[in-house]
Amino acid sequence: MDMNEIKEIFFQECEEQLAELESGLLRLNDGDRDPETVNAVFRAVHSIKGGAGAFALDDLVSFAHVFETTLDCVRSNKLEPTQDVLKVMLKSADVLADLTNVARDGGSVDQARSAQLIRELEALAKGEAPPAAEAPAPKAATPKAASAPKPAPVAAAAAPNDEGFVPVAFSFDDFGGEEEAAIEHPAYEVIFKPKSELYTKGNEATLLLRDLSRLGEMSIHCNMDSLPPLDQMDPEAAYFSWKVSIKTDRGEDAIRSVFEFAEWDCELELIAADAGEGADGETEELPMQPVPFDLSALDEEPHAPLGVVEEEEQIAAAQAVTAAQTASNVVQMAANASRAAAADKGAAAAAAAQNNAQQASAAGQTIRVDLDRVDRLINLVGELVINQAMLSQSVIENDSNGVSSINMGLEELQQLTREIQDSVMAIRAQPVKPVFQRMARTVREIADITGKSVRLVTEGENTEVDKTVIDKLAEPLTHMIRNAVDHGLEMPEKRLAAGKSVEGTVKLTAKHRSGRIVIELSDDGAGINREKVRQKAIDNDLIAADANLSDEEIDNLIFHAGFSTADKVSDLSGRGVGMDVVKRSIQALGGRINISSKPGQGSVFTMSLPLTLAVLDGMVVTVAGQTLVVPLTAIVETLQPDAAAIHSFGATQRLISIRNSFCPLVDVGRILNFRATQANPVEGVALLVESEGGGQRALMVDAIQGQRQVVIKSLEANYTHVPGIAAATILGDGRVALILDVDAVVAASRGQPLHLETSLAAAG
């Protein structure tokens, strides 16, 4: 793994954190005051900042830093997360997302916008948090009472905060002329007296001294005067202190930084050698023996935590301490102790390890898999399904008895294949949550531009659907949301006049219904102005001036190409994208879209989409000797036409009367040019289908072969687009069958030529 791959991971992680951030902020916005929610939000920004810092993404770091600081105020209850505060934060989350995208893909962000938000965030942090409140609590900075036998009050007082080491005048006379005579580098005296805490926090005097020795030539004297008799000795207390003379050109700071981790837990005195000259003989109280310091011994010894001492070993350890003459002896002692402890605990540790492994595997775990691999698997399972169907068919053809063990085995195989297929599809299934969250941002932006106050309510965001469907859902949804806010909701004053709350509500819900996902987008706006829509349609020659249309039909006019009721083209709708494009992209996903609207109460758009684009439940039919598959979702019912129910209409049109209403009859064989003349309806079967605009048509086919699930194979990918055909599949007998594009066929029957756009383009 190299840095580029880690960077890739970082951006993936950013996306997750941004989603986490947004959903957390939205929960806070809804009044959630769970501290864990605030923490999660804080962590998300913190994580992004941390990673961005590692890659020197400075813009991202500095924005995240300001954001984090403000969030920290919320976290520590210095800032109340009111709606106004959250509004700023949600916008900041958007900017953070933009900055992340720019860091990944290049480009530029709206500098003015982020600068403005930085100011707002800083104002929030300052307004509620006086600088004094941000200073560390004094208690935290106070050193713990020293439990070392001889705490030196001067040194303890000299460390009131983390940087506050104050050198204390120190006198010595034992170290004199000979060291100073050889000076090439400045010489320092270091008195290092660890407290017990130093060891309990995992620091090691020997390691620190080793580190120190790397700075230059030094000699060490160990003072063991405080060592009590064995029976009074606490094996975990600190009894030794060291006096080090070192010559280094690295300066005092380098010496201090060696003790950086230990400065609270030891008494440390550091004096430049010349500063100490002439002082009186304090060292007489601490007579020191020169100790040979064997660095190589230190390096060879295994790591030996002094704190690890079992009861039994305490005696041994204590004896070792009594016998200790040198610093390296201490290391030896501890090493023995830890080795013994390790042996004792071996069995227990092994048992505990097993326990832990079991616990770990019980927790819910996820793995990240490359999408290509999943797709390959899905493709292979598709082949398996086809192969299994072919095998079944040839066994049936060759086995006239029908009840053989092979047949039973095949049935089981079929069952298993189906289950494998479902499981594989489930891998691709993902909750619609990310798309819904993106909509929250869209709503905020449009609300800002239009000056409307809007609340987005989402429901069922954990509803799962194939990833391909999710990816392709974002664009039409975004456009519909724009429409809902821009055209659907009224301006605040109008809402007030209509007795509604100033804040408009846009609701987005997802649910599973009979093997499809149904997404509903509703608003509590004014509803569709049917008069206006009708007039517009007449003006645009979409309908005749005297056309008699039902309310539903009028509503559905908005899906016609180039239709727009906005009096003036606004920022949002002026993008040349109309509801017809939305409808077409939904249809391209094998979905349907409908609208229902109540004047004064709002509109509801209902989209119904397949859960996957890889398989389809279809009705296998015969048309002029060809086998076709009609998507089951399009079929309302099938019927055997009665000669009396067929009525001619005009030169070529025919109608079928079904329960006292007339429905145009569409000869599929004619439309697809499978035959030159119209088939006799009485000899075939009529499939009643619902087509775009809600109207029904009866598709004439010759016969129904059966229903089955088919694996969709894209025609575009393997051949080329064929008008009226959505995709292809391979049937059990190995033959290719074409999947009918119902809407295209219906449109063609109305006299419109078969268009290239209307197809299940995404199929397969």
Place this chain on the structure above:
Amino acid sequence: MKKKVLTVDDSRTIRNMLLVTLNNAGFETIQAEDGVEGLEVLEDANPDVIVTDINMPRLDGFGFIEGVRKNEKYRAIPILVLTTESDAEKKNRARQAGATGWIVKPFDPTKLIDAIERVTA
């Protein structure tokens, strides 16, 4: 024998950076995603040194350090804390929980390895 490092961090990015840096420096690396997991794998991992983040879900760095120090076997293991700024308050809290030292993020490989060497034999 390779020294074993247990890293505890909820950020996948940081986990990977730690992994690469430590492996390149010849350490054996065991990773956990938060304090709870860190404590779970502790016995199994039997590390020589621990590097932990502070801000984590479920159990943060302070809680994790306290948990490690409660364990008889690991109460003197060196624990290094990853902090973003040289935040004195955080450093202090970490120290009081029993941290041995700290590494300021964004860490560079040298800083990380230096700090680890400083606390391990």
